[in-house]
Amino acid sequence: MSRAAVLAGLGTYVPPRVVTNDDLSRDMDTSDEWIRSRTGIAQRHWAQPGTATGDLAVEAGERALKSAGSGDVDLVVVATTTPDHPCPATAPDVAHRLGLNAVAAYDIAAVCSGFVYAMASAAGAIAAGIAERVLVIGAETYSTILNPADRTTSVIFGDGAGAVVLRAGEPSEPGALLGHDLGSDGSLKDLIIVPAGGSRHPAGAAAESGARPAETYFHMEGKPVFRHAVTRMAASSRAILDRAGWAPESVDWFVGHQANVRILHAVADQLGMARGRTVVNLDRVGNTSAASIPLALGDAASRGLLTPGDRVLMSAFGGGLTWGSTALVWPRIVTG
Ligand code: UT7
Numbered sequence: 001m002s003r004a005a006v007l008a009g010l011g012t013y014v015p016p017r018v019v020t021n022d023d024l025s026r027d028m029d030t031s032d033e034w035i036r037s038r039t040g041i042a043q044r045h046w047a048q049p050g051t052a053t054g055d056l057a058v059e060a061g062e063r064a065l066k067s068a069g070s071g072d073v074d075l076v077v078v079a080t081t082t083p084d085h086p087c088p089a090t091a092p093d094v095a096h097r098l099g100l101n102a103v104a105a106y107d108i109a110a111v112c113s114g115f116v117y118a119m120a121s122a123a124g125a126i127a128a129g130i131a132e133r134v135l136v137i138g139a140e141t142y143s144t145i146l147n148p149a150d151r152t153t154s155v156i157f158g159d160g161a162g163a164v165v166l167r168a169g170e171p172s173e174p175g176a177l178l179g180h181d182l183g184s185d186g187s188l189k190d191l192i193i194v195p196a197g198g199s200r201h202p203a204g205a206a207a208e209s210g211a212r213p214a215e216t217y218f219h220m221e222g223k224p225v226f227r228h229a230v231t232r233m234a235a236s237s238r239a240i241l242d243r244a245g246w247a248p249e250s251v252d253w254f255v256g257h258q259a260n261v262r263i264l265h266a267v268a269d270q271l272g273m274a275r276g277r278t279v280v281n282l283d284r285v286g287n288t289s290a291a292s293i294p295l296a297l298g299d300a301a302s303r304g305l306l307t308p309g310d311r312v313l314m315s316a317f318g319g320g321l322t323w324g325s326t327a328l329v330w331p332r333i334v335t336g
Contacts, residue, residue, distance in 0.1 A: 004176035005123035005134070006169035007328060011063025011336040012298035013056055014160040014285060015047040021155070028151050035155045040261030044158030044286030046143040053161075054084045057094045057139035060161035060294070063336035064135060065098065068165035075131040076105040077122050079114030079138045079290040081218075081319070082145055083107055086197070094137065104131070111192060112257050112318025113182075114138055114290030119166065119326060120180035126168045137163040138290035145194055147217035156259075157218070158286030162294020174308060175331030179243040181236045182324040188228065191221045192319030220319075229263050232323040233315045234270040240313065240325040241271075248272045252310035252330075253300060257317055258282035258292040267315070279305065289318065301335040308332045 020043045021032035035041055047056065057078055065071045076098075078091040091105035110117040115138035122134035139161035146154045169176060196215035197203040203216050233256060241248060248271040256264045256278065264278045281299035288295055293314050300306045308330055315325040 002171060003127050003129070003168045004171040004173065005119070005126045005166040006173050007164055007175035007331055007333065008133070008167040009064045009068025009165035009333060010163070010294065010298055010301065011060050011067050012160070012162040012295050013059035013063060014045040014295070015051060015056065017046050017048060018043050019046050024155055027148070028154060030151045030155055039156060040280065040283055041156065041286045042283045045160055047141050047159045051141065052084045053080050053082045053139045053141045054090045054094050054097070056141065056159065056161035057090065057137045057163070058097045060139060060163040061094060061098050061135055061137050064163035064165050067334055067336040071099065073100060073133040073135045073165065074103050075122065075125055075134040076100060076103055077108055077118045077134060077136050079108040079110065079118040079136070080140055081109065081111050081114065081289050082141045110318065110322045111320060112259065112287070112289045112292060113316040113320065113322040113324045114318070115162070115293045116314060116316045116324035116326060117182060117322065119164070119177060120182055120324065122166050123177050123180060126166060133165060133167045135163060135165055137161060138292070138294050140289045140291050142218065142289060145218040147214060150217065150219070152222055153218055153220050156287050158288050160285055160288040160291045160295050162291050162298055164294060174329045175333070176328060178327045179240055180324065180326050181239040183232070183236065183322070185321045188321045189319070191225050191321065194218050226260065226263060228321060229259060229317040230266045230270065232321070233257070233267045233317045236323050236325040237267065237271055237313055237315045240327050244327045246311055246327065250311060251277060251313045253277055253279050253306060253312045255279045255293060255296050255300065255312060255314045257315065258285070258296055259287045259317070292316070298335055306330045
């Protein structure tokens with residue numbers, strides 16, 4: 001009998017500072033009307049300067065462990081685009097700060113698909129008998145990589161963290177992840193990129209001029225990314241629905257990566273799902289990249305949308321390019 005990864009706990013955290021579209025319009029050539037109509041976003045949370053991704057990850061991690069009813073895990077996986085340092089990974093420090101000393105801990109870098117990749121990695125570790133219980137965290141501080149001179153990206157992204165505990169269980173149990181579909185297309189890596197700061201273009205030299213070089217900021221080609229996001233998320237969702245044996249119209253909730261409400265609706269349309277079955281929280285938190293799916297799950301749970309027995313489809317798309325999907329039947333858990 002194969003071992004499945006079963007959802008046992010969920011916790012979320014966003015930093016307290018709310019930045020509204022009107023706040024951004026004061027310093028940038030943009031408007032509440034443009035941002036809302038093009039994306040669906042009304043506000044986002046940005047961490048105070050000095051707050052790192054690991055700080056948000058610890059908050060969400062604590063809540064997920066509490067939700068799971070046990071601080072007992074043997075692996076911590078942190079999905080992030082904005083690690084605390086280029087080296088070492090953020091996960092070991094997060095594990096240490098959560099009091100989980102000596103557990104295995106590593107980061108996953110798959111940009112906005114990071115959480116779905118991290119859940120697949122955790123499920124693989126559980127299936128292989130490497131881990132019994134895994135804390136999977138998606139956490140981001142995009143405010144640290146957004147270029148204030150680039151209105152096309154600055155209005156979209158927010159900071160936050162979401163975490164789940166996955167435990168070993170039976171494939172037939174509620175909460176069991178019903179397979180994973182993952183993919184990538186590196187030929188399009190330049191569409192979503194922080195050009196400098198890695199080994200191809202080290203960031204150090206330019207910093208001597210005093211001003212932060214534009215190449216160290218996040219860059220995205222919105223239009224083609226939009227098109228690829230719809231196509232890839234729809235195809236990946238279909239692959240998972242086939243594997244689960246679920247008809248699209250039998251899905252209770254589509255929890256897609258919260259990049260743009262127009263993308264979520266386009267994917268729902270392509271799949272033949274009612275748009276009303278789409279979980280949307282990007283209006284309040286913006287695009288939080290690797291934190292997006294767990295924050296959306298937490299929001300849907302706290303609003304009472306997710307009830308035990310519901311069929312939940314999750315699908316994400318992001319830089320790399322990368323994409324991925326998974327699905328589960330919502331279990332009886334108390335979320336934090
Ligand atoms: O999380 C990873 C995956 N990310 C995504 O999936 C994001 C996908 N892309 C998108 O969501 C959309 O492409 C954006 C929201 C980023 C942009 O929306 P768009 O409808 O594709 O707009 P656009 O980039 O084509 O820009 C339309 C116009 C341009 O002006 P002109 O050339 O028509 O005069 C832009 O300069 O809107 C202008 N514009 C803005 N205006 C006011 C771009 N950004 C802004 C802004 N405020 N913030």
